[in-house]
Amino acid sequence: MFRNTLPALAAAVALILPTLAGAAPPAGPPFTLKEIGPGIYAAIDGPEGRAGSNAGFIIGETGVVVIDAFFTPDAARALLAEIRRLTPLPVRYVVNTHYHADHTGGDAVFREAGAVIIAHRNVRGWVRRDNINLLGGAAITPAFRAQVEALAQPDVGLTGDTTLWLGERRVEVRYVRGHTGGDLVVAAPDAHVLFCGDMLWRRVSPNVVDGTVSDWIASVAGFAAAPDAAATRFVPGHGEVADLNDVKDFGAYLQLLSKETAAARATGATGDALVAVVLPKMKAAYGGWEAFDYFAPKEIGFMAAELAGTKRRPVPQP
Numbered sequence: 286m287f288r289n290t291l292p293a294l295a296a297a298v299a300l301i302l303p304t305l306a307g308a309a310p311p312a313g314p315p316f317t318l319k320e321i322g323p324g325i326y327a328a329i330d331g332p333e334g335r336a337g338s339n340a341g342f343i344i345g346e347t348g349v350v351v352i353d354a355f356f357t358p359d360a361a362r363a364l365l366a367e368i369r370r371l372t373p374l375p376v377r378y379v380v381n382t383h384y385h386a387d388h389t390g391g392d393a394v395f396r397e398a399g400a401v402i403i404a405h406r407n408v409r410g411w412v413r414r415d416n417i418n419l420l421g422g423a424a425i426t427p428a429f430r431a432q433v434e435a436l437a438q439p440d441v442g443l444t445g446d447t448t449l450w451l452g453e454r455r456v457e458v459r460y461v462r463g464h465t466g467g468d469l470v471v472a473a474p475d476a477h478v479l480f481c482g483d484m485l486w487r488r489v490s491p492n493v494v495d496g497t498v499s500d501w502i503a504s505v506a507g508f509a510a511a512p513d514a515a516a517t518r519f520v521p522g523h524g525e526v527a528d529l530n531d532v533k534d535f536g537a538y539l540q541l542l543s544k545e546t547a548a549a550r551a552t553g554a555t556g557d558a559l560v561a562v563v564l565p566k567m568k569a570a571y572g573g574w575e576a577f578d579y580f581a582p583k584e585i586g587f588m589a590a591e592l593a594g595t596k597r598r599p600v601p602q603p
C-alpha cells in the first residue's frame with residue numbers, strides 16, 4: 286500500500302466507497318488470476334489499482350487457504366467468486382500477511398463464507414487503530430473512519446510459524462521481520478510457491494512507513510537463499526509474480542536505500558537536504574519503478590529515522 290492510485294485520501298475513499306464517490310463499479314474482477322502451481326493462484330491487482338494489492342489462494346484436498354483479502358469487500362467478493370468457479374471446497378482460512386487495509390479490507394467477506402482469519406498476533410490490535418493513521422489520521426472522513434473501525438479482527442494470532450494441512454497438502458505460515466512488525470509469508474512447499482505479502486514488491490517502490498529496513502534486508506536475503514529459491518514463484522504484495530532475480534533486485538533496492546542514507550547522514554545532512562542527496566542515487570537505479578516518485582522521498586526519511594534510532598512503528602500488542 287499505497288500505489289499511484291492511492292496517495293491521496295480522496296482516492297482511497299473513492300476506492301473503498303465507490304457509491305459515495307459516484308462512480309459505478311467497472312465490470313469484471315479488478316485483478317488478473319494466474320495459476321502458478323497446481324491449484325495455486327496469484328490474484329494480481331490490475332493497472333488501475335482497484336483491488337489495492339495482490340492476493341491469492343491455495344486449493345488442497347479438504348479446502349482452500351486464501352492469502353490476503355484486498356482493500357475492498359467488492360474485490361474480495363470477486364476473488365471468492367473466482368474460487369467458487371474453480372472448486373466447491375470450503376474456504377477454511379484467510380491468512381493476512383500484515384495489518385495494512387489494502388490487504389485486510391475484504392476479510393469479512395471470507396469470514397462470512399466460513400473462513401477463520403489468521404494473522405500475526407499484533408494485527409488484532411492494529412487493524413482498526415493503526416489503519417486510521419495509515420489512511421490519513423485526523424484528515425479521514427467520519428464515514429471512512431467508521432469503515433476502518435469495523436474491519437474484521439483476526440480469529441487466530443500467531444507469534445511464530447505454523448503449519449496448515451489441507452488433507453495431504455501442507456501450507457507453511459512463517460513469521461518474518463521487516464515490513465510492519467507483524468508480517469507473515471505463506472509457502473506451498475510442494476509447488477515451490479511463496480506468498481510474500483508486502484515483504485516483497487516487484488518493480489514497485491515499497492511503503493516503509495512501519496518498516497525496519499535492517500530486518501527486512503535480512504528476511505529478503507533469506508528468501509533468496511532458500512534451497513529451492515531458483516525454482517520458486519514469489520507472489521509480491523504489489524507488482525507481477527516474481528522470480529529469484531526480482532527478489533535479489535528488491536533486496537538490492539533496500540540495501541542501496543540503507544547504504545546511501547547512511548552515507549548522507551555521515552556528512553551531517555538531515556531532513557530535506559538529506560533526501561536531496563540520496564534521491565538522485567536511488568533514482569538512477571530505480572527511477573523506473575512504479576510509485577518511485579511518491580514513495581522514495583518518504584523511504585529516505587524513514588530510513589534516516591531508523592538509522593538515528595528515532596523511527597516510529599506500531600507498538601507491539603500484549
Ligand SMILES: [Zn+2]
Pocket residue numbers: 286287337338385387388483522523
Ligand atoms: Zn500493500
